[in-house]
Amino acid sequence: xxxxxxxxxxxxxxxxxxxxxxxxxxxxxxxxxxxxxxxxxxxxxxxxxxxxxxxxxxxxxxxxxxxxxxxxxxxxxxxxxxxxxxxxxxxxxxxxxxxxxxxxxxxxxxxxxxxxxxxxxxxx
Numbered sequence: 001x002x003x004x005x006x007x008x009x010x011x012x013x014x015x016x017x018x019x020x021x022x023x024x025x026x027x028x029x030x031x032x033x034x035x036x037x038x039x040x041x042x043x044x045x046x047x048x049x050x051x052x053x054x055x056x057x058x059x060x061x062x063x064x065x066x067x068x069x070x071x072x073x074x075x076x077x078x079x080x081x082x083x084x085x086x087x088x089x090x091x092x093x094x095x096x097x098x099x100x101x102x103x104x105x106x107x108x109x110x111x112x113x114x115x116x117x118x119x120x121x122x123x124x
Contacts, residue, residue, distance in 0.1 A: 006076070010050055013043075014069050014076070017056065022068040 006014060016031045017023060029043040047067055050056045059066040081096070089095040106114070 005080075006050075006055055006071075009046055010053075010055060013046060013050065014055065014071070014073070017067065017069040018073045022059070022066050024064040024066055026064065028067070 012032060012035075013028055016028050020027065020031070025040070025044045025047055028047065029038070029040050032038050032043060047056060047058075051058045051067070055070055056067045057070050059068075085091060085093055085096050089099070
């Protein structure tokens with residue numbers, strides 16, 4: 001269990017670090033501002049707080065500090081989805097799946113992946 005749940009803004013930064021690997025604050029900030037307005041100092045402060053919380057590691061060996069995610073993406077996704085299933089869908093994973101598929105159009109590839117996954121569950 002992750003002791004300190006990341007905030008929405010921290011999750012945005014973690015997703016960048018998971019996708020790109022280790023990054024400077026500048027690199028993370030440049031990715032963030034593609035989707036929303038944010039100041040560089042806000043990004044810097046958030047990443048410093050994340051370091052204090054143990055969500056990211058910081059390499060200070062060069063002038064520009066390099067940050068990397070300290071928590072596993074799969075682990076946090078499972079924890080957050082489990083909490084969402086319990087809190088919002090009264091423990092019903094099927095209600096979550098139906099809501100997710102009803103709200104956003106899945107690609108043919110995603111539908112095939114879902115079918116394969118469901119078939120693998122039947123075999124267990």
